[in-house]
Amino acid sequence: MRPEGRSMRESILAAAVHLFAQYGYHAAPLRDIARMAGIQAASIYHHYPNKQALLIEIMETYMVRLNVSLEHVLKEYDDPLQRLHEAIANHIRMHTTYKEEFFIIDTEMRALEDGHKAQIISLRDKYEALLQELLQDGMERGVFRQCDVKVASYAIIAMCTEVATWFRPDGRLSVQQVITSYRQFIAEGLLTTSGITHMPDERAHLL
Amino acid sequence: MRPEGRSMRESILAAAVHLFAQYGYHAAPLRDIARMAGIQAASIYHHYPNKQALLIEIMETYMVRLNVSLEHVLKEYDDPLQRLHEAIANHIRMHTTYKEEFFIIDTEMRALEDGHKAQIISLRDKYEALLQELLQDGMERGVFRQCDVKVASYAIIAMCTEVATWFRPDGRLSVQQVITSYRQFIAEGLLTTSGITHMPDERAHLL
Numbered sequence: 104m105r106p107e108g109r110s111m112r113e114s115i116l117a118a119a120v121h122l123f124a125q126y127g128y129h130a131a132p133l134r135d136i137a138r139m140a141g142i143q144a145a146s147i148y149h150h151y152p153n154k155q156a157l158l159i160e161i162m163e164t165y166m167v168r169l170n171v172s173l174e175h176v177l178k179e180y181d182d183p184l185q186r187l188h189e190a191i192a193n194h195i196r197m198h199t200t201y202k203e204e205f206f207i208i209d210t211e212m213r214a215l216e217d218g219h220k221a222q223i224i225s226l227r228d229k230y231e232a233l234l235q236e237l238l239q240d241g242m243e244r245g246v247f248r249q250c251d252v253k254v255a256s257y258a259i260i261a262m263c264t265e266v267a268t269w270f271r272p273d274g275r276l277s278v279q280q281v282i283t284s285y286r287q288f289i290a291e292g293l294l295t296t297s298g299i300t301h302m303p304d305e306r307a308h309l310l
Numbered sequence: 311m312r313p314e315g316r317s318m319r320e321s322i323l324a325a326a327v328h329l330f331a332q333y334g335y336h337a338a339p340l341r342d343i344a345r346m347a348g349i350q351a352a353s354i355y356h357h358y359p360n361k362q363a364l365l366i367e368i369m370e371t372y373m374v375r376l377n378v379s380l381e382h383v384l385k386e387y388d389d390p391l392q393r394l395h396e397a398i399a400n401h402i403r404m405h406t407t408y409k410e411e412f413f414i415i416d417t418e419m420r421a422l423e424d425g426h427k428a429q430i431i432s433l434r435d436k437y438e439a440l441l442q443e444l445l446q447d448g449m450e451r452g453v454f455r456q457c458d459v460k461v462a463s464y465a466i467i468a469m470c471t472e473v474a475t476w477f478r479p480d481g482r483l484s485v486q487q488v489i490t491s492y493r494q495f496i497a498e499g500l501l502t503t504s505g506i507t508h509m510p511d512e513r514a515h516l517l
Binding site for chain 1: 332333334335336337391394417420421445448452453454455457458461462464465466467468469471472473476483488491492494495496497498499500501502
């Protein structure tokens with residue numbers, strides 16, 4: 104517990120997040136990270152052995168958080184549609200709240216050295232597996248259509264992740280409105296002929 | 311028409327595509343691009359004034375191609391669902407065929423200098439506007455549900471773009487199978503209660 108301010112380690116990490124997101128991992132020198140954190144370049148090595156260690160800590164911390172939050176959704180809810188709704192909300196909230204951190208995860212995988220890359224990829228695989236479990240369960244219980252759960256999980260993750268690139272807190276839509284749009288799109292698609300639960304009268308003549 | 315081989319300009323561009331995609335724009339030195347293209351580092355300046363010019367040419371060429379191909383879909387077809395189907399197929403095919411080029415477009419925007427960034431962003435805006443026109447028209451003709459066309463266009467672009475990151479030509483699914491999955495997902499969503507056109511018997515008791 105730190106009653107006030109950040110530890111130096113946290114300040115360095117925050118500076119690294121900001122500079123990696125803005126300029127890219129390779130274009131952000133360690134001395135700039137040190138300067139932004141308010142310490143001498145040489146002192147950074149007391150906290151992190153190298154720039155790679157900063158990248159790994161950022162990626163690992165936020166991938167673990169994302170996994171824990173989805174595991175929580177799976178434990179907390181049983182209904183497949185509610186689980187899907189909560190998973191979409193959770194993914195969009197995490198990615199818009201920790202926008203720079205997830206941008207780094209999404210764009211800097213190739214900057215990871217081999218052993219570390221495998222570790223971060225396994226965290227990503229874990230997340231995909233959790234979402235696929237949710238989809239498979241919903242399919243087996245007849246709530247979701249028969250579909251390729253891998254392909255569906257990739258599509259959901261891609262579209263919900265990308266919200267962070269265009270969402271603006273002061274923009275036209277609130278996070279909650281975006282979440283509502285995405286839930287409907289993912290659950291029901293674009294076609295009006297899919298909108299039976301919302302438009303029973305308009306649909307009746309089709310049967 | 312070049313009956314055999316590539317021009318030196320094309321060889322340099324191909325080397326730049328490969329190295330930018332593999333190591334990132336900032337981590338790919340011009341001398342490595344020259345070496346891969348089979349010329350002296352100094353000679354590269356006869357063809358391109360600097361590394362930035364290579365990045366712009368890659369991004370501009372493929373964004374223009376993407377726009378032209380979507381314009382073609384809009385001119386060629388009239389039915390909103392068929393237009394949507396063709397737009398999805400076109401986007402996925404372009405992104406899986408020119409995988410490295412679009413990966414660079416998606417990850418290196420921040421590496422563009424200001425004037426050039428505006429130029430590439432306007433090409434991206436153009437593409438989004440074309441897709442939004444398709445969606446708006448389908449909504450007005452009652453084929454698509456009332457929805458936020460901007461949000462829907464971002465979702466479709468994100469999920470179809472990301473196919474390139476996981477698709478393998480020698481993998482479990484063909485490009486056509488992926489396209490079919492995405493078409494169904496985008497048009498009808500995940501819920502079985504949306505699947506009326508495919509499962510009239512199963513749905514009848516719900517009405």
